[in-house]
Amino acid sequence: MPLSIVTGRIAPFAAAAALALVLAGCTSGGALITKHTQGYEISDSALKQIRVGQSQDLVTLVLGSPQTTNTFGDQSAYYYIQTKVEETAFGMTMIKSRTVLAVYFDKNKKVVDKAVYSLADGKVVAMETRRTSSFGEDRTFIDQILQSF
Known part of the structure; x- marks a missing residue:
């Protein structure tokens, strides 16, 4: 096999190993x-x-x-x-x-x-995600500000 094919297959693994070493060196205390x-x-x-x-x-x-x-x-x-x-x-x-x-x-x-x-x-307590609909109008904070003008 030509050398370029072998290095082409190994390059991603070498890059991943180098990245892992660099990240491991960034931690405190190793x-x-x-x-x-x-x-x-x-x-x-x-x-x-x-x-x-x-x-x-x-x-x-x-x-x-x-x-x-x-x-x-x-x-x-x-x-x-x-x-x-x-x-x-x-x-x-x-x-x-x-x-x-x-x-x-x-x-x-x-x-x-x-x-x-x-x-x-x-x-474990299951949280209810449904909302109870209100009789009033559901408006966002921005909607309320714009309506006041």
């Missing part, structure tokens, strides 16, 4: 995947310090401010969320694990229970 934690870092030692009967202020002192709170009637809850994420050098983010620490309080702001939930405890 790793293509970085792992990090988003949100609250739930430690076992802090979790062991939370016991039934403790005050809401003591929980805040030990764990810090909650990421979200909830109130149902006489009970309330603090939620601390930890998400472990892997991110590729190309910008793709993959959630590897999610842990939610829930601390429940009674009406006297004393701990009545705590629970740790994972991704397996979650439920």
